Amino acid sequence: MKYIKAASVQFNHKPGNKDYNLGKIQEFTETAADENVDLLVFPEMCITGYWHVRKLSKSEIEALAEPVPAGPSTQELLALSVKYNMTIGAGLIEITEDGTLYNSYVAAMPNGEFACHRKLHCFISEYMTSGDDFTVFNMPQGARVGILICYDNNIIENTRITALQGAEILLAPHQTGGCDSLSPRCMGLIDPALWENRETDPETIEAEFRGPKGRAWLMRWLPSRAHDNGMFLIFSNGVGVDDDEVRTGNAMIIDPYGEILVETCRAANDMVTADLDPGELANCTGQRWQTSRRPDLYGPLTEFTGRERATRRVRFNLDDN
Numbered sequence: 001m002k003y004i005k006a007a008s009v010q011f012n013h014k015p016g017n018k019d020y021n022l023g024k025i026q027e028f029t030e031t032a033a034d035e036n037v038d039l040l041v042f043p044e045m046c047i048t049g050y051w052h053v054r055k056l057s058k059s060e061i062e063a064l065a066e067p068v069p070a071g072p073s074t075q076e077l078l079a080l081s082v083k084y085n086m087t088i089g090a091g092l093i094e095i096t097e098d099g100t101l102y103n104s105y106v107a108a109m110p111n112g113e114f115a116c117h118r119k120l121h122c123f124i125s126e127y128m129t130s131g132d133d134f135t136v137f138n139m140p141q142g143a144r145v146g147i148l149i150c151y152d153n154n155i156i157e158n159t160r161i162t163a164l165q166g167a168e169i170l171l172a173p174h175q176t177g178g179c180d181s182l183s184p185r186c187m188g189l190i191d192p193a194l195w196e197n198r199e200t201d202p203e204t205i206e207a208e209f210r211g212p213k214g215r216a217w218l219m220r221w222l223p224s225r226a227h228d229n230g231m232f233l234i235f236s237n238g239v240g241v242d243d244d245e246v247r248t249g250n251a252m253i254i255d256p257y258g259e260i261l262v263e264t265c266r267a268a269n270d271m272v273t274a275d276l277d278p279g280e281l282a283n284c285t286g287q288r289w290q291t292s293r294r295p296d297l298y299g300p301l302t303e304f305t306g307r308e309r310a311t312r313r314v315r316f317n318l319d320d321n
């Protein structure tokens with residue numbers, strides 16, 4: 001891995017308005033180019049919009065979806081990547097030739113290549129399918145990069161496998177914070193009026209973003225994904241009203257020791273940048289711990305316990321019958 005200048009974006013997408021959302025991606029890309037960014041990370045499904053999709057019919061989702069890489073959104077990302085010599089990641093709904101729908105994340109690279117990760121734990125719609133493959137790729141600027149989308153990062157086995165496949169940087173695009181959760185100490189709803197009043201009263205909404213519905217919740221687990229696996233982690237998230245919830249942004253970049261290099265708690269579209277020093281990877285705790293692994297003991301990790309349920313049923317507490 002070479003020195004990489006990375007950037008993480010939070011922005012408030014418009015549901016179903018791909019032209020608007022791609023316009024915001026272009027604006028941030030131009031700003032990032034002025035700052036000589038090598039790797040630019042946008043949120044989960046920021047091209048198509050996210051939370052409203054749970055209410056859409058199959059035909060309505062199909063109308064939003066695009067093939068990868070032939071679709072116009074991926075082609076736009078590739079064109080921006082080539083123009084600005086930058087690896088750019090953004091999320092959308094993918095449709096395959098056989099009509100399968102995925103929550104996917106495309107990383108477009110300036111050599112014309114791309115990587116596409118299909119969310120392993122998709123729950124947003126009964127009409128969308130979870131992916132079955134881990135995604136780790138080499139970016140032209142010189143790093144091995146993994147992708148895990150939102151809920152994928154909650155499952156510690158996913159981050160460990162990504163690290164074992166050589167990832168030095170993990171892209172972690174999300175749409176989270178301010179979620180209505182069944183867990184009594186996990187996030188919670190934010191009054192949309194606080195977002196609407198953000199310009200006259202930024203302190204109140206930003207206190208929510210920093211508190212247990214946003215940053216404080218992330219701090220319970222997100223830095224450990226970087227630390228325990230010895231990877232840089234780039235957390236990108238939506239911000240603001242997303243249908244009937246309010247995303248908390250909290251865009252940040254974390255080093256392999258789990259230390260936050262840069263972050264924002266602004267109640268606004270924003271971008272943060274940091275230099276990723278490859279020297280931080282050498283002998284970091286997570287990298288060293290991996291050399292002490294005992295794979296002969298880990299067989300039970302691949303065995304079913306009988307407690308497993310589809311992610312959608314867990315997320316929405318749906319009856320399995």
